[in-house]
Amino acid sequence: MPQSFNDQVIEEFRANNGRVGGPFAGARLILLTTTGRRSGRPHTTPVGYLPDGGERILVIASAGGAPRHPAWYHNLLAEPEVQVEDGVFVFRARAQELTGAERDEAFARAAEADPGWAEYQAKTDRVIPVVALVEVAAGPPVINSPSFADGLKVVHDGFRRELATIRAEIAAAGPELGAQLRMNCLTVCQGLRNHHQGEDQGLFPYLGTQHPELRAVMDRLEREHESIAELVEALRKLVAERDAEPTALLAEFDRLTRELERHLTYEEEQLIPVLAAAGG
Template identity: 50%
Template sequence: MPLHFNTRVIDEFRTNAGRLGGPFEGWVLLLLTTTGARSGKEHTTPLGFVEDGDRLLVTGSAGGSDRHPDWYRNLLVNPTVTVELGTETWQATAVAATGTERDELFARVVAAAPGYADYQKATDRIIPVVALYRVPEDTYTPPDRLDALADELVAIHDWLRRELAALSDGLGDPTAPGLTVELRRHCLTFCSAMAVHHGGEDAGLFPYLARTHPEKADAFERLRAEHTTVARVLDELGTALARLDEVPPAVLRAEFDRLRAELETHFAYEEEQVIPLLRGSA
């Protein structure tokens, strides 16, 4: 949609608690605010969506154009977004689906809103599907949300594991033409997602669980220490990627393998210690 048209829709949405008239009368849209990949400025876009359990699905259809929308490229770099729906506003983690999962989610979107199939027919571009996972709003998470939070934690870990696999595939031949940009893009996406995920746990989830389960103090101390280690390894991998022309492939692979080993150990321990507490089975 043209910028001026988007502005009118956004103003109407916020003035009327999400209710729209004109060509969108009767539609239920959300507003998605992303952070510019290059500018760092916030950008808000009205989007249709499909509910899928506790998450929302949005598609980068762009009316069937041959170019991904800006908001999609933004969230690949900065996956923390803001969602406005009706009178509610919350932060979410935006996870772009890939491979067969993307195909399955796109089929769900088309089943709910068949017009998206026409957009896909209009372009050779694979229209992306993005899942929006609501981020807990405060440190004191109400008990009746903890089970859903466990599902969200596993979903985020699974996405991060897939991103690790994508990075690993990219490192198969770090000297391939054009690979530098893709490796850096994947690394930026992954590093940003890890910083948001670990920052949210350190500031909210872990302090809450430490208060309700003081017997697990050692476990949370270890998890926070692992966050520090992972952040350091991510920085070192980022430095190596920034000097890709100078760093031997074997050195880059060693840095990545170290990161993957740290994260696989960390995810396994966190799920072993935290998931039972969230599900109330500890």
């Protein structure tokens, strides 16, 4: 039996750590696995998402403006606990439908960033739902990789991909920064902060204990974390300014990206061979 379109996208997504071609090329995409409200079986669907800070992401049940809500939306109403794959991590989340002013504000943000959402709403009489997916804490994050060495590269490439997407959004912005673009910037800033804190508290102390010869490497990486944290904070403050201009933001964003890329490349050169040799 030939593969369905969704099955093809799912296979490509999993094989390429979240990168797909065709109509979803360059889009922010997750695989959302819900429990069928009638069958009780898991159902996985590729769904576009919006960053919404460090604690949750948003999905919109547009169904392309169809007259009925998509099946995945009905499933998560019946069973709010879902699985999310973002190409880097696999995690459990709890679905929370937004209502009232919170829903309207989130949908307006989405439509400002991509008018296609407003076009979908105009095609249907139903109010298109917006759902927050809030990660359920369940131990260390599960990285979509066969080894820790490979996982480090997968995480780094996830940041590279998101930074490239945001840069394109800033470059295409008009004279003002949209609310969703600001949120995208703030979310990746929080993600970088969390990632580096995790390395400082876990990976680096572990490697420093197991490999004393890497002390100089660890010292350099920790210093670079401090420098990058300063750049992240400068970017965060700029994004928070009401009259922030895209040209100023782009310059600050490029400064951060250059420093981060140097850091990531050095970290990969120094640590991946050590992790791979240890079978990690």
